Amino acid sequence: MSGRIDLMGEAALLVRWPAELAAAGAPLAAMTDLQRDPLPGVIDLVPAIDSLLVCFDPLTIDRTQLTDRLHTLATHPPLTALPTGRELVISVHYGGIDGPDLDEVAAQVGLSPQEVIDLHTATEQQVLMIGFAPGFPYLGWLPLVLHLPRRATPRVAVPAGSVAIAAGMTGIYPTTLPGGWHVIGRTDVTLFDPAADPPALLQPGDRVRFVNAETQRR
Amino acid sequence: MDRFALAVANRLAGNRPDAPALELTAGGVQIRFGAPMLIGLAGADLQAYLDDAPLAPWCSAIAPAGSVLRLHGRRDNWGGRTYLAIAGELTAEWAVGGAGTCLAGGFGGYQGRALRAGDRITVEPRSFTAADGMRWWPVERRPAYCAQPHLRVLPVPQHTMLPEAWEQLLKTTFQVDQAASRQGYRLAGATLPTHQLSLPSFGVVPGAIQIPPDGQPILLLADAQTTGGYPVIAVVIGADLPLAAQLLPGDRLAFVATDLATAHAALAEQAAWLATGPEDDESGELLAQAGAIG
Numbered sequence: 034m035s036g037r038i039d040l041m042g043e044a045a046l047l048v049r050w051p052a053e054l055a056a057a058g059a060p061l062a063a064m065t066d067l068q069r070d071p072l073p074g075v076i077d078l079v080p081a082i083d084s085l086l087v088c089f090d091p092l093t094i095d096r097t098q099l100t101d102r103l104h105t106l107a108t109h110p111p112l113t114a115l116p117t118g119r120e121l122v123i124s125v126h127y128g129g130i131d132g133p134d135l136d137e138v139a140a141q142v143g144l145s146p147q148e149v150i151d152l153h154t155a156t157e158q159q160v161l162m163i164g165f166a167p168g169f170p171y172l173g174w175l176p177l178v179l180h181l182p183r184r185a186t187p188r189v190a191v192p193a194g195s196v197a198i199a200a201g202m203t204g205i206y207p208t209t210l211p212g213g214w215h216v217i218g219r220t221d222v223t224l225f226d227p228a229a230d231p232p233a234l235l236q237p238g239d240r241v242r243f244v245n246a247e248t249q250r251r
Numbered sequence: 252m253d254r255f256a257l258a259v260a261n262r263l264a265g266n267r268p269d270a271p272a273l274e275l276t277a278g279g280v281q282i283r284f285g286a287p288m289l290i291g292l293a294g295a296d297l298q299a300y301l302d303d304a305p306l307a308p309w310c311s312a313i314a315p316a317g318s319v320l321r322l323h324g325r326r327d328n329w330g331g332r333t334y335l336a337i338a339g340e341l342t343a344e345w346a347v348g349g350a351g352t353c354l355a356g357g358f359g360g361y362q363g364r365a366l367r368a369g370d371r372i373t374v375e376p377r378s379f380t381a382a383d384g385m386r387w388w389p390v391e392r393r394p395a396y397c398a399q400p401h402l403r404v405l406p407v408p409q410h411t412m413l414p415e416a417w418e419q420l421l422k423t424t425f426q427v428d429q430a431a432s433r434q435g436y437r438l439a440g441a442t443l444p445t446h447q448l449s450l451p452s453f454g455v456v457p458g459a460i461q462i463p464p465d466g467q468p469i470l471l472l473a474d475a476q477t478t479g480g481y482p483v484i485a486v487v488i489g490a491d492l493p494l495a496a497q498l499l500p501g502d503r504l505a506f507v508a509t510d511l512a513t514a515h516a517a518l519a520e521q522a523a524w525l526a527t528g529p530e531d532d533e534s535g536e537l538l539a540q541a542g543a544i545g
Contacts, residue, residue: 039408042486043514045456079454079477086454091489091515092522164452164478167347167356171452208356227346227358 036107055083059110118238131219168225187213252496256294263291278324289338295330313384490517
């Protein structure tokens with residue numbers, strides 16, 4: 034069982050792992066390894082659910098050194114070196130106008146809205162990747178009972194701060210964007226601030242615990 | 252979008268190649284200079300005039316205080332973007348390591364948006380001489396800009412999942428759809444085979460050719476998102492991205508397969524051109540001013 038390396042143009046290589054290694058954290062482990070001991074010429078690393086895109090300057094990179102290193106990471110991702118990430122708590126207003134899909138999600142999975150909230154707040158979720166829009170985090174994984182496909186018809190505008198679930202993951206909309214995830218709540222935190230360093234609040238590897246803003250207040 | 256023309260405009264103005272500059276798309280713009288400035292113009296010929304005098308692209312010039320640069324639109328049968336660099340440092344909002352404008356995110360550059368009438372841009376000036384305003388960039392050190400370019404592509408192994416799409420990609424003449432932005436162009440002219448492939452999102456790059464389920468390809472460009480879930484069957488080589496950057500909606504293009512060695516050689520050639528710098532040969536400058544070159 035090992036990953037494969039594909040060319041993505043002359044300036045990038047895509048390392049992809051089979052599901053078991055990906056679920057065990059191979060993309061983040063490989064990214065951490067390349068950050069701790071960087072290769073000259075590597076410009077950017079883009080982790081995703083089951084892959085890591087390695088972007089480099091084709092005119093200065095030592096290609097043999099790069100492919101050797103990526104081959105090692107593809108076959109033996111250093112899972113023991115997985116980043117523990119920071120621990121963050123994000124407060125969410127669940128349901129109502131903040132989470133218009135909460136009741137429908139509850140009905141679909143056969144639970145009460147409160148049980149959905151309890152499950153969502155009980156599970157620590159890791160930032161698997163940032164994508165789709167600046168600062169949009171994909172967090173996983175949700176308990177199996179909350180695994181739902183996307184909405185059949187996407188919304189044209191999902192408000193900023195919306196906390197939504199789909200495909201076993203939680204996503205948070207940094208700005209108002211079109212989107213097809215089930216919106217179950219909203220948070221007040223700023224996810225993307227271009228003036229901050231880094232601009233994205235959440236980084237791959239961070240662990241997030243969602244808390245119910247209403248319960249917190251009491 | 253056209254990083255080669257941006258670098259040349261900056262070199263003509265004596266700036267570092269990646270200094271902030273203005274990307275002027277499709278013409279119809281007027282810029283008044285509040286002080287004497289050394290400028291570099293490179294990219295498509297959008298019929299530029301400095302006051303009443305025609306100003307050829309790929310040249311430097313000195314804009315007197317109060318002079319107005321006007322761009323009227325495409326003259327040749329190709330080109331959509333030209334770059335205006337000004338000697339010194341343009342004041343811009345830096346974000347995420349660059350001075351560029353992220354239109355989708357609404358940050359960076361000038362208030363995170365495209366420029367409009369009445370906007371004022373400030374420049375940290377740098378001194379220059381009359382000779383600085385007489386430089387030009389020879390045609391043999393430019394990418395092969397043309398109408399209906401044949402963009403060279405490297406296959407991405409995912410094309411084996413959609414073998415017919417890859418074959419048709421190389422046989423078809425496409426047209427840039429009205430749905431075209433700095434993020435990417437939708438390509439019309441042929442529908443590649445439709446599919447139901449659903450992949451976990453993965454990192455993508457400018458130049459990647461995505462095939463959405465409806466079979467109408469998308470060519471990702473400078474403002475491409477960092478990840479995408481549609482299959483990518485090919486990537487346009489870096490040396491040909493300037494040609495793609497000059498296309499406007501309605502323009503035609505085609506793709507030809509190439510190999511890694513060719514992609515490297517083409518990129519190295521462009522880097523060598525950019526390393527040589529502009530010419531200050533007066534006869535060349537006069538030819539360019541007369542419109543014989545460019």
